[in-house]
Amino acid sequence: MAKVCSRLLFLSSICMFIAQVIAQPDFLYHFCLDKGNYTNNSTYNTNLNQLLSSLSSNTKIDYGFYNSSYGQNPDKVYAIGLCRGDVKPDVCRSCLNNATNLLPLLCPNQKEAIGWYDYCMLRYSFRDIFGIMEDSPAFYMWSTKNVSANYDQFSQNLRTLLDSKRIQAAAGGSLRKFAAGNATAPNNQTLYSLVQCTPDLSDQDCSDCLAGAMTDIPTCCDGKQGGRVIRPSCNLRFEVGLFYDATADNASSPSLSPPPPVPSVSPPASNNIPAAKGKESNKSQAVIIVVPIISFVVLIIISFCIYLRVRKPREKPQSKSVDEIRSVESFQLGFGTIKVATDDFSDANKLGQGGFGVVYKGKLFDGQVIAVKRLSKNSGQGDLEFKNEVSLVAKLQHRHLVRLLGFCLEGIERLLIYEFVPNGSLDNFIFDPIKCVLLGWARRFKIIRGIARGLLYLHEDSRLRIIHRDLKASNILLDSEMNPKISDFGMARLFELDQSEGNTSRIVGTYGYMSPEYAMHGQFSVKSDVFSFGVLVLEIISGRKNSSFRSGENIEDLLSYAWKNWKQGIVSNLVDLTLKAGSTTEIMRCIHIGLLCVQENVVDRPTMASTVLMLDSYSMTLPIPSKPAFFMNSGTESNICLQWEHDSRVTESNQSKSSSVQASINDVSITELSPR
Known part of the structure; x- marks a missing residue:
């Protein structure tokens, strides 16, 4: 009986807490930061309550910004209140009062928290937050x-x-x-x-x-x-x-x-962020509604507790692993379904082949067209790990990433099911002597910007931090509107790699796109992808592969050719003949950005956030690039785009073939898990 009473008291406290929370208007969003906890009736708790109660009481402030602190270290509390610049002081103070009431309820005993309404923001912390620019959480x-x-x-x-x-x-x-x-x-x-x-x-x-x-x-x-x-x-x-x-x-x-x-x-649904309410709730109406609801909930809980006590058999709670398996089942398709969709993996449906396996086109029963990767049988992971890795990658969604729809795992078969991207890969256009004319400068610039945004998402904004490690033209797919989509991201999570943190003894990727520190020492970072992006930008602008090509009597790689022309002030030599009608300013700026990305010194290369900003903001002054990293020549065929002249004749730039073999490994990428 004593236990029942204690449970009822506990339920009563929960109900009171719920009543307080519901009586306040909802935040657009809030974060309870795991930066340390305080206990009830502690000095920090007293200081926090005192500070919040007095935060917006200064009626002399009418410009919407309140910053103050209270107490002495180590229990000193700092708080900032900021109102939107177009609201009157009374609206501002009312908004902040709601925030000071609600935020401690949503983040009990946590020393740092932040919450946003439409009209105001409130944050408090145990550390000095005044005059410090912070961009997260966001x-x-x-x-x-x-x-x-x-x-x-x-x-x-x-x-x-x-x-x-x-x-x-x-x-x-x-x-x-x-x-x-x-x-x-x-x-x-x-x-x-x-x-x-x-x-x-x-x-x-x-x-x-x-x-x-x-x-x-x-x-x-x-x-x-x-x-x-x-x-x-x-x-x-x-x-x-x-x-x-x-x-x-x-x-x-x-x-x-x-x-x-x-x-x-x-x-955004992926972040489970609540929609803006647009107006605040009336407290009295909320209480009238809440009281009977809470009473009903209490009765249900008491009845359930009594049921648990009187029933004889006790059910064993499910293990965590079972719950995890159920969380990924929605991504799994049967092997028979994929076999039918691809016409038993017929050669007629084969789209391509690489180190990871073969890609097939398929069509599901509901008419959805898919691309199926039949992975090579060299994965070192168990079934559960494979399922969980797939479920993580499948939750990454961005308009410039190829969407992973699901997987199939039966026996030794491991299949990945992707959305089908109709126009194939970028290399089939920019390196093709006929198709390249379909990519004018406006489309190529759109592709460059799209790739940059997709990489920025992988590096900084996704729930996983992903280093692609194999960014190249063949891993950029084009949809029906020629929008770029990065493929093969996060694939290395599905394989067993000999690595620890930022070093690996197994070099994967494609030579020519690899940064020097990765190719020679196995050291990789987000700057490795930045290097590959720079190479890709120069390829898109020139229409030439990064590996050796003939320039007059000389054979050299694309980076050395681009650098030589940059130093001589004749970068127009690098531009594809079909782009002469494009924006010279944009083209030159992109060459400049490409050279910044392929600098030999890792520190000198920009981040993808900076790169996106440079692409989008023409008012931003670009630094002078330093010498890029050069690779040994590895001959391969280079097809330069054909251009139709006004007299209907076709002129062809120099093409060359070499008997040496291109040093290329079409393997997988690497993903790093990072908290957001």
Whole structure:
């Protein structure tokens, strides 16, 4: 009986907690950071309660930024409250009051937490957070509506608008770093944007924070009519449609009228981010609704507890491994299903072959067209490990990654089922003397940017941190609209590799795309992929393979040829003949970026975040590249694109063949697990 009473008391406390939480409006999103805990009735708890209760009580502050601390080390607490720059002080204080009530309830006994409403942000910590630019934890939200037409023009208009607002916000004073404005978008639409930093940041830190947030837009909101990137130190939002008080276009005004209702924005499902509510709940109505619900829940729980006590047999809880197996079953298909889909793996359905195995085209019963990889039988993993690795990779989704739909595991057969990408691989276009004319500069630049965004997602924004290690033209697939999709990412998780951390004794990949530190010493990092990306950029621009090709009487590799022409100021020699009508400025900038990526010194190479920013922001000054790493010549056939002249004759650039064999290993990539 005593145990029952103790359970009831425990349930009562839970119910009271639920009532308190429901009485507050929901955050857009919040994080309870695992940076240390405090106990109830401790000094830290007292200091936190005192600080939060007084955070927004200073009525002399009307510019929406509150930062204060309370207590003495080691129990000192720091807190920041930031309101959106277009709300009035009373709206701001009301929002922060809700936040100070809700955040400690959602993050009990945790020393650091952060939560966001539409109109305000609250964060507190045991460490000094004033004047420090922080870009994580962060989250994204995006509109459900796509850009209907003129996507490239829309993206360019958005970059220009956000760049101007970024500069304006960064130049703000210590009271407010905020800017809002609009620009004309395609189809007679108006594009609105809002950017903001915590005003305790320096001008440079604010600019850097917003520039980094801008690089996240392709990851979260590419092709969408609206989106948000929200970080602890800064945030940005854009919409086709007014979502803020129009008088906020004048960023110098410290106090503005309340904004109109905010249009709803759909959150990314993969991150389980709740959608914005758009209005706050009425507390009295919430209590009226909550009390009978809680009473009903308590009765159900008590009945269930009594049932557990009186029933004789005790069920044994399922083991964790069984739960894990069930979590991946939804990705598994039967071997018979795949056998029928591929017509028993017939040669007519064969799409290609590599070190990992053979790829077949197939069609499921529901009509969905798929690509099936029949893996080589050299995996060292057990069945459970294989299933779990596949389930992890299958959850990675980005518009510039080939989507893994599932797997099949029966006997010695291990199959991976991917979405089918109709236009095949990039190398079939840029190195083909006929098909290459289908890729004008606009399409090639779109492909370069898409690959960069896909790599950025793998390196920094996915739930796994993935180093591809085999990025090359044949691993870039093109969909029906010629959008690039990176394939074979994360494949090494499915194989047993002799490696530890950043070193491996088994070199996998393709020579010519490999960074020197990886090819010679087995050292790999995200900068290894950056090197491969640089090689790929130069291939896309030149239409030439990175391995040896003839240049007059000389045979040299693409990197040395590009560097020599760069130093001599004649990089136009590197450009594919079919691209003469393209934007010279963009082409030259991409060659510059490609050379930055293939620098021999690992430290000198940019990250993919910086690379994306350089591709998207033309106002950004590029550093001077240093000498790239050169590889020994490995002869192979090089087909240079044919160009139709106005007199209908075909002119052909030099082609060469060599009897030496290309040193290439078509193997798998590596994935690193990293917390987000």
